[in-house]
Amino acid sequence: MTRKGILFIISGPSGVGKGTIKDAVLEKITDMQVSISATTREPRSGEINGRDYFFVDQHRFQQLIDKDELLEYANVYNNMYGTPRQFVEENLNRGQDVMLEIDIQGAFQVKLRKPEGVFIFIAPPSIEELSLRLAARGKDTQKSIELRLAACKWEMEQLKHYDYVVVNNDLKNAVDKVCSIITAERCKVKNFNLERDMIDSSFNQGSNGSGP
Amino acid sequence: MTRKGILFIISGPSGVGKGTIKDAVLEKITDMQVSISATTREPRSGEINGRDYFFVDQHRFQQLIDKDELLEYANVYNNMYGTPRQFVEENLNRGQDVMLEIDIQGAFQVKLRKPEGVFIFIAPPSIEELSLRLAARGKDTQKSIELRLAACKWEMEQLKHYDYVVVNNDLKNAVDKVCSIITAERCKVKNFNLERDMIDSSFNQGSNGSGP
Numbered sequence: 001m002t003r004k005g006i007l008f009i010i011s012g013p014s015g016v017g018k019g020t021i022k023d024a025v026l027e028k029i030t031d032m033q034v035s036i037s038a039t040t041r042e043p044r045s046g047e048i049n050g051r052d053y054f055f056v057d058q059h060r061f062q063q064l065i066d067k068d069e070l071l072e073y074a075n076v077y078n079n080m081y082g083t084p085r086q087f088v089e090e091n092l093n094r095g096q097d098v099m100l101e102i103d104i105q106g107a108f109q110v111k112l113r114k115p116e117g118v119f120i121f122i123a124p125p126s127i128e129e130l131s132l133r134l135a136a137r138g139k140d141t142q143k144s145i146e147l148r149l150a151a152c153k154w155e156m157e158q159l160k161h162y163d164y165v166v167v168n169n170d171l172k173n174a175v176d177k178v179c180s181i182i183t184a185e186r187c188k189v190k191n192f193n194l195e196r197d198m199i200d201s202s203f204n205q206g207s208n209g210s211g212p
Numbered sequence: 213m214t215r216k217g218i219l220f221i222i223s224g225p226s227g228v229g230k231g232t233i234k235d236a237v238l239e240k241i242t243d244m245q246v247s248i249s250a251t252t253r254e255p256r257s258g259e260i261n262g263r264d265y266f267f268v269d270q271h272r273f274q275q276l277i278d279k280d281e282l283l284e285y286a287n288v289y290n291n292m293y294g295t296p297r298q299f300v301e302e303n304l305n306r307g308q309d310v311m312l313e314i315d316i317q318g319a320f321q322v323k324l325r326k327p328e329g330v331f332i333f334i335a336p337p338s339i340e341e342l343s344l345r346l347a348a349r350g351k352d353t354q355k356s357i358e359l360r361l362a363a364c365k366w367e368m369e370q371l372k373h374y375d376y377v378v379v380n381n382d383l384k385n386a387v388d389k390v391c392s393i394i395t396a397e398r399c400k401v402k403n404f405n406l407e408r409d410m411i412d413s414s415f416n417q418g419s420n421g422s423g424p
Contacts, residue, residue, distance in 0.1 A: 165401050
């Protein structure tokens, strides 16, 4: 059986560990394309255009916005970052799953354009726990931690707009759950091209559905 | 976070191996209540009422049918078998997941009464493969195998009414997929009692959702 590519969105409050989870999931599930962002910032040493980012200038970025060619975008410290729709859709159309790790505001923008995506919310064990994590990370001042916690309360309320919630109280456990969600979604009947495949009465179910 | 109990229905064509898969899944996922059938047949040696079956007489069974207290029922070799609704619902109401292994006709009856159940279709690698399996099982005559294969073609077409499909081309792989589906469903936001649990801003996600 062949199937459509699935867009997985890993999202959640700042500092919840979604980046770490994403990296660990990608080590286990290798047949997954990570979305590549477009950005206006300068390439750093070793970064390659089309692998790490699509590096574009301000004019081109504005074009992408104007033509609705970004699934989401944001201004971070005066640099623009966005998710090119074309790269994602080309992969999905050939049955390749795509993963996108993004904050909650970005996830909402994606959901408006890709409501059929699988939205996974990574939640902290508690607001207090998140506070400790942000402090331990040492990247943030006390003031910014307080602002983030206030934001986090709003963010937790957005959980209801997601398909799945995974509490990150233990990294291995959280990674296993995200992997299970991916495996399960790959078994969803609605993602298979049933009418095309029923004809030969033989069924294969490779992880990317494009096996022989 | 606490959550609602989920009803998992494992179903598929006769001879596809759904019973073997169910048993292997239950060895891995121990916090799962198996549905207990009501039957009019006599208890066999060692069978205990309320553990192996609910043994009832014909009159009582008819009462259960008349009061719509069975999620499904069937006549098998002149004995009646059915799934008592009350046992399933009592478990679900206290947050306990329930598993039901059943043929396709039965699954459709359950779906009419429990459309929110999670319906998992176990598929053979191919119709030909199923033929070989039925023959190897040795329980069936050539004539009955032919009848079953004709039925199987109809059964495969019913796949579209299910939520998930797992191709049983390798037992371990199929068991892992069903376990992943169970884990994923347990992470579904819609299965959590969000409004009740958001109040204390602390999140736990035990496998049965009833942890401290």
